[in-house]
Amino acid sequence: MSDVKIMVCHGTSGLSAGASEVYKKFEEELDRQGLLDSCELIKTGDRGYFRDVLVDIIHPDTGRVTYQNIKPKIVPELVERHVKNGEIVKKYSAKKAYQDFFAGQKRIVLRRCGEIDPENIEFYLKDGGYKALERVLTQMRPEEVIEEIKKSGLRGRGGAGFPTGIKWELCRAQKAQPKYVICNADEGDPGAFMDRSVLEGDPHAVLEGMAIAGYAIGSNEGYIYCRAEYPLAIKRLKIAISQAKERGFIGEDILGTDFSFDIKLTEGAGAFVCGEETALIASIEGKRGMPRPRPPYPAQKGLWGKPTIINNVETLANVPTIILKGGEWYASIGTEKSKGTKVFALAGKVRNTGLVEVPLGTTIRELLYGPGGGPAKKMRKIKAIQIGGPSGGCIPENLFDTPIDFDSLVGAGAIMGSGGLIVLDDSTCMVDLARFFLSFTSDESCGKCFPCRLGLKKMLEILNKIVSGNGELKDVEYLENLAKSVMDTALCGLGKTAPNPVLTTLKYFRDEYEAHILEKRCPANQCVALLKFEIDEEKCTKCGSCFKACPENAIIWEKGEYAKIIKEKCIKCKACIEACDFMAIE
Amino acid sequence: MIEVVSEILENYKDSGSLIKILQEIQNNLGYVPKEAVDEVSMKTGISPSQIYGILTFYSQFRLTPPGKYTLKVCLGTACHIMGGHEIFEHLKRKFGIMDNETTEDGLFTLTKVRCLGCCGMAPVIMVDDKIYGRIDISKTERLIDDFK
Ligand SMILES: Cc1cc2nc3c(=O)[nH]c(=O)nc-3n(C[C@H](O)[C@H](O)[C@H](O)COP(=O)(O)O)c2cc1C
Ligand code: SF4
Ligand code: SF4
Ligand code: SF4
Ligand code: FES
Ligand code: FES
Numbered sequence: 001m002s003d004v005k006i007m008v009c010h011g012t013s014g015l016s017a018g019a020s021e022v023y024k025k026f027e028e029e030l031d032r033q034g035l036l037d038s039c040e041l042i043k044t045g046d047r048g049y050f051r052d053v054l055v056d057i058i059h060p061d062t063g064r065v066t067y068q069n070i071k072p073k074i075v076p077e078l079v080e081r082h083v084k085n086g087e088i089v090k091k092y093s094a095k096k097a098y099q100d101f102f103a104g105q106k107r108i109v110l111r112r113c114g115e116i117d118p119e120n121i122e123f124y125l126k127d128g129g130y131k132a133l134e135r136v137l138t139q140m141r142p143e144e145v146i147e148e149i150k151k152s153g154l155r156g157r158g159g160a161g162f163p164t165g166i167k168w169e170l171c172r173a174q175k176a177q178p179k180y181v182i183c184n185a186d187e188g189d190p191g192a193f194m195d196r197s198v199l200e201g202d203p204h205a206v207l208e209g210m211a212i213a214g215y216a217i218g219s220n221e222g223y224i225y226c227r228a229e230y231p232l233a234i235k236r237l238k239i240a241i242s243q244a245k246e247r248g249f250i251g252e253d254i255l256g257t258d259f260s261f262d263i264k265l266t267e268g269a270g271a272f273v274c275g276e277e278t279a280l281i282a283s284i285e286g287k288r289g290m291p292r293p294r295p296p297y298p299a300q301k302g303l304w305g306k307p308t309i310i311n312n313v314e315t316l317a318n319v320p321t322i323i324l325k326g327g328e329w330y331a332s333i334g335t336e337k338s339k340g341t342k343v344f345a346l347a348g349k350v351r352n353t354g355l356v357e358v359p360l361g362t363t364i365r366e367l368l369y370g371p372g373g374g375p376a377k378k379m380r381k382i383k384a385i386q387i388g389g390p391s392g393g394c395i396p397e398n399l400f401d402t403p404i405d406f407d408s409l410v411g412a413g414a415i416m417g418s419g420g421l422i423v424l425d426d427s428t429c430m431v432d433l434a435r436f437f438l439s440f441t442s443d444e445s446c447g448k449c450f451p452c453r454l455g456l457k458k459m460l461e462i463l464n465k466i467v468s469g470n471g472e473l474k475d476v477e478y479l480e481n482l483a484k485s486v487m488d489t490a491l492c493g494l495g496k497t498a499p500n501p502v503l504t505t506l507k508y509f510r511d512e513y514e515a516h517i518l519e520k521r522c523p524a525n526q527c528v529a530l531l532k533f534e535i536d537e538e539k540c541t542k543c544g545s546c547f548k549a550c551p552e553n554a555i556i557w558e559k560g561e562y563a564k565i566i567k568e569k570c571i572k573c574k575a576c577i578e579a580c581d582f583m584a585i586e
Numbered sequence: 587m588i589e590v591v592s593e594i595l596e597n598y599k600d601s602g603s604l605i606k607i608l609q610e611i612q613n614n615l616g617y618v619p620k621e622a623v624d625e626v627s628m629k630t631g632i633s634p635s636q637i638y639g640i641l642t643f644y645s646q647f648r649l650t651p652p653g654k655y656t657l658k659v660c661l662g663t664a665c666h667i668m669g670g671h672e673i674f675e676h677l678k679r680k681f682g683i684m685d686n687e688t689t690e691d692g693l694f695t696l697t698k699v700r701c702l703g704c705c706g707m708a709p710v711i712m713v714d715d716k717i718y719g720r721i722d723i724s725k726t727e728r729l730i731d732d733f734k
Contacts, residue, residue: 016717
């Protein structure tokens with residue numbers, strides 16, 4: 001036996017499930033058996049499957065086998081049977097859910113995530129890394145680079161979907177110098193983690209994309225603005241930048257040409273509005289991150305008043321592949337107006353959560369029941385998705401055949417957004433969800449303009465009133481009017497889009513609002529003020545889950561008996577409601 | 587403490603680095619004390635009110651010292667619908683403190699965050715730099731006992 005490769009995934013979820021301990025155990029065990037020299041043991045980044053520790057063993061006799069839920073104590077058996085004897089240990093191999101999750105995907109941006117060691121540039125280079133930069137610098141004029149990107153049809157992945165090639169062209173046409181390239185890694189949508197995984201799993205792709213962008217527009221300086229909440233991404237970016245500098249892919253006279261490009265890293269400081277491009281620029285300049293009116297666009301007057309392009313992480317990570325494989329190839333994927341693939345962060349009440357990359361034009365249903373694997377719990381029904389975060393909206397089940405692309409989603413009242421996709425089932429209260437987003441956006445409003453600062457607060461007050469059981473019918477109409485006026489008059493995208501979650505839930509789930517107002521009832525059993533904390537014996541299956549979940553011992557239950565809540569002891573924490581699979585607690 | 591601040595100021599002399607200076611101070615001291623603000627103001631010529639403007643605008647900054655452990659409860663979208671809010675409320679009640687406050691024994695500082703980027707494991711809490719996913723109220727209780 002020789003040349004066995006062992007990959008232990010070290011993404012955030014893998015690490016929290018004990019990936020480092022598993023890795024260490026492999027090291028020990030291989031050493032003990034004298035196998036260290038004939039095996040390659042690799043720490044990979046996140047593959048985007050949020051479960052447990054994944055280990056892949058690639059053996060000449062078996063090919064590649066993925067193992068799931070690996071604990072240190074299983075390691076000796078894997079080493080003995082698979083690494084040494086080339087035998088697949090079936091009982092630990094990845095389950096069908098894992099296969100389904102990846103089968104429905106087309107990974108372009110994510111293709112290296114989980115496959116390479118992101119802290120070692122050799123892996124990136126072995127996989128064609130920095131070849132696109134080399135081609136651009138030695139064989140293409142900047143105009144040709146822009147032409148190729150335009151041909152690909154790539155549109156910005158940060159939310160607005162602006163054609164990337166056109167943005168670059170506008171900036172190239174500006175005479176002022178110097179120019180800047182900014183990578184927007186603020187990932188503010190509170191339910192999204194696409195960019196984090198790309199930065200953690202394949203940081204060089206982003207750096208290479210930035211350098212190519214710099215060459216195309218005529219800039220020698222780039223900034224990455226990264227959320228401070230992503231310490232691992234920041235660490236890996238730092239490593240990647242220094243390794244790329246050492247190898248001469250970033251810095252002076254790159255690859256012996258006269259093109260120089262430097263990249264600096266700036267950490268955000270926890271303000272959602274700083275994801276907006278003009279606010280982000282103010283923040284890099286060291287000011288309070290407040291948006292300013294556009295035009296002038298950053299492409300004309302951006303960082304320090306100079307022409308600047310701002311692109312999202314995923315947008316930039318697509319660039320090297322487009323250069324290598326050609327704009328036409330990229331444009332052959334996707335739909336008429338939405339080309340290529342998009343990464344979604346699938347979360348919420350769905351069986352498989354994680355990162356899913358699919359061609360644009362895939363329907364919501366295909367995504368949820370393919371990679372997503374359907375509802376999280378058998379007893380529950382998926383009733384809607386929320387897409388596009390606080391700027392987006394919900395789409396109900398009867399519209400799940402809508403293709404996911406920039407235009408179709410707008411038609412349904414939502415937006416594609418940056419890729420947050422949260423699945424909601426019958427135990428999610430849509431009024432509460434709208435209230436959640438409003439509390440987020442009103443918290444994060446920078447306060448510069450009056451409709452957003454006061455309008456959102458007022459809308460939140462009304463929603464609070466409804467979920468606490470004090471709503472009146474006229475509130476709904478008031479809410480709609482307020483929403484429209486905030487949208488029309490707010491200065492930046494935060495305020496302009498913040499009413500979307502309210503408007504779409506009102507459009508598709510007005511009955512839930514009415515149940516709260518007219519019947520003082522929360523159909524999803526979520527709004528505390530409207531709950532009785534009683535067990536409906538018609539629904540109770542006597543399973544005892546609630547009894548085990550209650551932190552206050554406020555539930556009486558014995559095998560074969562209905563559960564019962566002692567009201568005097570109950571602190572209304574809702575742990576039992578979360579635990580009950582049968583929605584038996586009202 | 588003033589030495590630490592002076593040293594940081596030495597390292598960040600170029601314009602536009604006020605946020606970085608304040609981040610460095612917080613990294614070193616765990617918060618940004620009033621004395622540090624005065625020192626930064628004196629050395630850079632930026633008025634204290636401008637500095638406080640920055641400190642209060644960005645939610646990352648703390649003006650009071652943190653406890654021994656910082657407990658961050660995620661209240662992003664996924665965590666919200668998977669029950670994160672209930673965990674946060676429970677901890678507030680249990681500790682008898684509000685968001686961004688520290689327990690009387692100085693052990694825990696409780697804060698909420700908007701998405702830790704592991705929504706697939708919702709609900710999620712973070713103790714210092716370690717992430718715990720798919721938790722519920724009783725698991726949280728056990729976790730806290732381990733830190734005591
Ligand atoms: C309130 C607000 C928050 C935003 N947050 C982000 C973000 O976190 N990441 C991002 O890439 N774009 C964000 N954007 C969009 C940016 O302003 C900008 O359009 C984008 O970075 C451009 O890159 P792209 O063309 O590659 O998509 C946000 C916009 C608004 C209005
Ligand atoms: S819309 Fe809101 S976030 Fe945007 S500038 Fe106005 S107040 Fe600030
Ligand atoms: S709400 Fe909380 S305290 Fe009350 S019965 Fe349920 S789990 Fe127990
Ligand atoms: S968890 Fe639900 S079904 Fe099970 S005993 Fe409790 S109330 Fe009944
Ligand atoms: S950490 Fe292993 S797939 Fe995410
Ligand atoms: S919503 Fe909690 S980790 Fe993303």
